[in-house]
Amino acid sequence: MAEEQELIADDEKNGTKAKWWLIGVGGTVLVILLIIVAVFWFGSESTESPAVSELTSTSDRSAEEARYVSLPRNLTFNVPGADRDRVAQIGVQLLVRGSRHETLAQENIPLLESTLLNTFARTSAERLITSEGKREIRLQALDAVREAMYEATGDFIVNEVLFTNFVIQ
Numbered sequence: 001m002a003e004e005q006e007l008i009a010d011d012e013k014n015g016t017k018a019k020w021w022l023i024g025v026g027g028t029v030l031v032i033l034l035i036i037v038a039v040f041w042f043g044s045e046s047t048e049s050p051a052v053s054e055l056t057s058t059s060d061r062s063a064e065e066a067r068y069v070s071l072p073r074n075l076t077f078n079v080p081g082a083d084r085d086r087v088a089q090i091g092v093q094l095l096v097r098g099s100r101h102e103t104l105a106q107e108n109i110p111l112l113e114s115t116l117l118n119t120f121a122r123t124s125a126e127r128l129i130t131s132e133g134k135r136e137i138r139l140q141a142l143d144a145v146r147e148a149m150y151e152a153t154g155d156f157i158v159n160e161v162l163f164t165n166f167v168i169q
Helices: 002-046 050-061 098-107 109-121 125-129 131-153
Strands: 066-070 075-079 086-097 158-168
Touching: 066 098, 066 158, 075 109, 086 098, 086 109, 086 125, 098 109, 098 131, 109 131, 125 131, 125 158, 131 158
Parallel strands: none
Antiparallel strands: 066 086, 075 086, 086 158
């Protein structure tokens, strides 16, 4: 009987040691998880790249809502190619910020169409076929439209030029 009580006492000691060990491991895991969450939560603000901070400052300046101005018709133009000339048709929408810029863009649709047609006509069919060429022409169009609108209104009204329809035949 004395041996049985001794075995029970040893089991109770081992059981409490196991409980303390589980509590210690669980606590350690919890602390590590809290540290990881804290690093991601608070670290994301301090590791912000200059480009991201520049974008946020730009968005603070133009906190007005985005508005899209559609050109009333698709722009159709001839594009010279290596083998043969082609006809291209591009549908365009302009991203502007705020109702004032939307109104100015709508009032200057003929200027915008002319500027875009001049920009598009300066490219080749081979460039327009590739996705890189489309991206380049879109960026060139954005620069040309912003410059034309600045000359006409004194403000860079257009934030993006978006192609909504793109056909080459």
